[in-house]
Amino acid sequence: VGNDGQFAKFCAAVGLDDLPANPDFATNPARVANRVKLRERMIEALKIFDRDPLLAKLEAASVPASPINTIGQMFADPQTIARGMRLDLDDGHGNLLPSVRAPMVMSGTPLIYERPSPRLGEHTQEILAELEKSGQ
Structure with a gap:
């Protein structure tokens, strides 16, 4: 995610609404410093999505995203x-x-x-x- 605004939109789209206000994840430097915890939370949240519906949800939220294709x-x-x-x-x-x-x-x-x-x-x-x- 490219910036704090996109991170907030991403979190709202995938049900991680608490993360942008959490000091551990509120800024890019904080997310980098706490990337292990962030990764765990993101993996858990993203497990429920199939690829194409997730991409559509992110596009609707103006979050830049694209698939990894074969x-x-x-x-x-x-x-x-x-x-x-x-x-x-x-x-x-x-x-x-x-x-x-x-x-x-x-x-x-x-x-x-x-x-x-x-x-x-x-x-x-x-x-x-x-x-x-x-x-x-």
């Missing part, structure tokens, strides 16, 4: 689809890997996606050879 949920999201964010890039072995394009779009200099992100360790030998040549 990759599948992210690709199925209407905004992701509307913005054309999905790319399927060839991995060089005949497989298409679902990828996400950069969020900014520049009409004069469009980004070119030639390949997906490297696999773990894919360029290790080349990097080590370069470092050896440079004496590092």
Whole structure:
């Protein structure tokens, strides 16, 4: 939660009405200092909510919030689809890997996606050879 006002709105939305007036949680520094107690209270309060109704409740209370999505949920999201964010890039072995394009779009200099992100360790030998040549 970004500030004390948002914290108060969040607390009201999830039934933690006593927290904003409690000196242990009234300010951001106090919440940080008492984060273990705060976390326990929040976990207990949030257990009763399913994700989507909670997000709707927070949006109605003007509390910034968004879901943590799986990759599948992210690709199925209407905004992701509307913005054309999905790319399927060839991995060089005949497989298409679902990828996400950069969020900014520049009409004069469009980004070119030639390949997906490297696999773990894919360029290790080349990097080590370069470092050896440079004496590092």
